[in-house]
Amino acid sequence: MSLEIVDSCVGCYACEPLCPNKAISAVMQPGEPLFFINPDKCTECLGDHDLPQCAEICPIEGAIVDEYGEALNPLGSLTGIPLHLLEQLRESECRQ
């Protein structure tokens, strides 16, 4: 049982200090998601908190998924932006 951070993570560090198991660390490898949850340490916060802390503070919809690949914060759940507008946004995102 472990959560996973996927590549939409923006690397904001908000989750890292909250993890009761110190399972979260920054990844410095290009091509990998910016943060990594060690599956051997992650308990999804069972016994420590009512809800997984990383997903509670994460500002990015879809960036944290469970073992079935389901997003804990699905699209539209954090910003309230309607889904069809989110689609349009993807095409015109600010590029570096």
Added chain:
Amino acid sequence: MELPVISNAAPEAEGGGCSSSGCGTAPDALSHLPDHIRSKVQDHPCYSEEAHHYFARMHVAVAPACNIQCNYCNRKYDCSNESRPGVVSELMSPDQAVKKTLAVAAAIPQMTVLGIAGPGDPLANPERTFETFRQLSEQAPDIKLCVSTNGLSLPESVDELAKHNIDHVTITINCVDPEIGAQIYPWIFWENKRIRGVEGARILIEQQQKGLEMLTSRGILVKVNSVMIPGVNDQHLKEVSKVVKAKGAFLHNVMPLIAEAEHGTYYGIMGQREPTPLELQELQDACAGDMSMMRHCRQCRADAVGLLGEDRGEEFTLDKIDEMEVDYAAAMVERAKVHDAITAELDMKRALKAAPKFDPDAIDEGPVTRNIRIAVATKGGGVINEHFGHAHEFLVYEIGPKEHRFLGHRKCTPYCMGDESCGDGETVLGGIIRSLEGVEVLLASKIGFEPWADLEKAGIQPNGEHAMEPIEEAIRAVYDEMAAAGKLAQPAVARAAA
């Protein structure tokens, strides 16, 4: 068709001590402050309108995490092409931030202030933020430290802030009513839970107000930032201004919402409009009756470097500072010299302003002339030293027979950024003219022939005769000349919307 607004003279209170003595100086937004506070902020570019012409600031992006979501923010903050709060190019460790600060302070001796303002919330990253402050207060005691926060974690951080000798804190307070807050903040993270809607906003407001009171009771200076969101909190901000003043905030900075669809923010995508420059000014004037307003904020990036309105961050990227050798002890000597010279110059200017002047109106009540707005192009130093075509912004002043006041800056795309972009000059000029709504004269060190004609057509008189002159003297000279020529006796002819 809109009539140019010329009647919204500042309320009496804003004239400070100057209005009755007829000294003719601008009512400095800080003039009402006790001396001990004024001396703390007079070389802080973000607080003092006067200082921002001379002193520089920098932000270090050590604080990526945030504990709330604002509808004007998108947490994908990494973009080099955007200039607005919450955006950075590189995130830094505290060690890197300290190195960068020392390198910048050595290279730009006018740099007096180091702020931590994100891209998240500094107090949601207490270890990174306070480690940076701890090292800097040891290694660079001549740099003022300040921090900008949403306030949620403020009460628990006040002791630590006081310990690091931080005597300026900015809190962003957009509302004191949770119902309004729920339209601005979709959620906060509080006591291990994401809390949404009105309840989240209520907790945030409570923490902000508590933090504000704790800071001011310890003598730490607090500036309040508010984002003006038309239709959401624009009217409400007058109430906010009253409340925060009553609790001891010394300065209120009402900033316009920045919301464009390509930023990916909730407001941007949902089409929430930004306020116009005139709406912003009117709200600032309405709030000014209650406390001193700040009008020179440039809403800079969370990693900006340099004078307000400029960003020299590109010169100090991590790989570049890695190669720099900084002898900070030597730099500190040099910095002290530069600061002394600037302070002496400012003192002299203040003394000149305070000196009694011949006042012809005292003898002869001449015809009453109206107030006008003048825009100037400057790149710092308090003088007109920027070409029209290179200006990224114009400072707008309102001037009347005796007094003038700084109204704020109008950002724009430069008319001419060199050969490649000159072809776009036509459309860019339209944008500049729109941004100068209400302005009748434009002063720059140089203005090209083509924009000159279009500006004139739009009812804005270009003027390049005051290059390198101090702004305040130049606008006074222009006003007096227009008054003498009888151009200011009548209300301005209505100008067709550009």
